[in-house]
Amino acid sequence: MEGRDEDKLAPVPLRPHARTSARPPAGSNPPSIIGNPVRTRLQDGLPVFGITITTPSVEAAAHAATLGFHFLWVEMEHSPVTLETLRLIVLATRGLPAAVFARVPVVELWTAKRVLDQGVSGVIFPFTGSAEEAACAAAACRYPPVGKRGSGAGAAVRTWPQPGNYYDSADREVVTVCVIEQASAINHIDAIAATPGVDVLFVGTSDLSFSLGLRGRQDEPALDAAIARIAEAARRHGKFLGRPVSTPEAVRSYMEQGFLLFQMPTEIALMECGARQLLNPLGISGIPADQQAQY
Numbered sequence: 001m002e003g004r005d006e007d008k009l010a011p012v013p014l015r016p017h018a019r020t021s022a023r024p025p026a027g028s029n030p031p032s033i034i035g036n037p038v039r040t041r042l043q044d045g046l047p048v049f050g051i052t053i054t055t056p057s058v059e060a061a062a063h064a065a066t067l068g069f070h071f072l073w074v075e076m077e078h079s080p081v082t083l084e085t086l087r088l089i090v091l092a093t094r095g096l097p098a099a100v101f102a103r104v105p106v107v108e109l110w111t112a113k114r115v116l117d118q119g120v121s122g123v124i125f126p127f128t129g130s131a132e133e134a135a136c137a138a139a140a141c142r143y144p145p146v147g148k149r150g151s152g153a154g155a156a157v158r159t160w161p162q163p164g165n166y167y168d169s170a171d172r173e174v175v176t177v178c179v180i181e182q183a184s185a186i187n188h189i190d191a192i193a194a195t196p197g198v199d200v201l202f203v204g205t206s207d208l209s210f211s212l213g214l215r216g217r218q219d220e221p222a223l224d225a226a227i228a229r230i231a232e233a234a235r236r237h238g239k240f241l242g243r244p245v246s247t248p249e250a251v252r253s254y255m256e257q258g259f260l261l262f263q264m265p266t267e268i269a270l271m272e273c274g275a276r277q278l279l280n281p282l283g284i285s286g287i288p289a290d291q292q293a294q295y
Helices: 036-042 060-064 083-092 109-116 130-142 153-161 166-175 191-192 205-211 221-237 247-255 267-282
Strands: 046-055 071-075 099-103 124-125 174-179 199-202 238-243 259-266
Touching: 036 046, 036 099, 036 174, 036 259, 046 060, 046 267, 060 071, 060 083, 060 124, 071 083, 083 099, 083 109, 083 166, 099 174, 099 221, 109 124, 109 174, 130 221, 153 166, 174 191, 174 221, 191 221, 191 267, 199 221, 199 259, 199 267, 205 221, 205 238, 221 238
Parallel strands: 046 071, 046 259, 071 099, 099 124, 124 174, 174 199, 199 238, 238 259
Antiparallel strands: none
């Protein structure tokens, strides 16, 4: 990704009734956060942007929650972020505009239970390849009789932004995201998209490319065709669409295709982009990736 997205991306026009993430004036009381801001924007037809958190730095995550992103995509599938760190991120971002989402390692009831009980507002399930796995994801995010989530959310209750009954609120507000990233899932995409309780179909473009035998390449007709089938199924069954993105130009293009939920680069990638933008005009460049120290 060249340059910082915030420097290139023009503001997306907001509807009069849509919420913004502006910070309150100094000395004023911050507004109470009612409901899930990600769900609210999606239902209003507005895009949502999440920064990917891959390091166990609570301070970095808390600061990221003030930068304009609508949610933090806390990466617990591919990064060393632990459950304890996730809980500290939830605590550190209380009252800030960005919601906390967590991507769990596998589609299982217990993995979702662990992150939900820390107070997250959304769960991202990787490699959702069948209607049965989609149903498991949906059930994991809701209490009986609708779902199968276990009752033990003492920590989440203490930090949940909406007043009143946590269990009813969580059932209503938690966003369930199913990542479609296997070629075999395309054969079941209509049944996956039809699953009640699944809110977002997220296209895992890199793993989907590998699964199609394309070794991660993105400019491939076979990958485009698979993504189109996912998008068609999402539209047919009223699901929101998501995918990774790294440039404002791509955001605009994908929004025309119906995508509204975007995973944006990691905090490390944004640091690299900022450093390049600042130092490259001065003739200074960083250490090449193949020469960087191992740590």
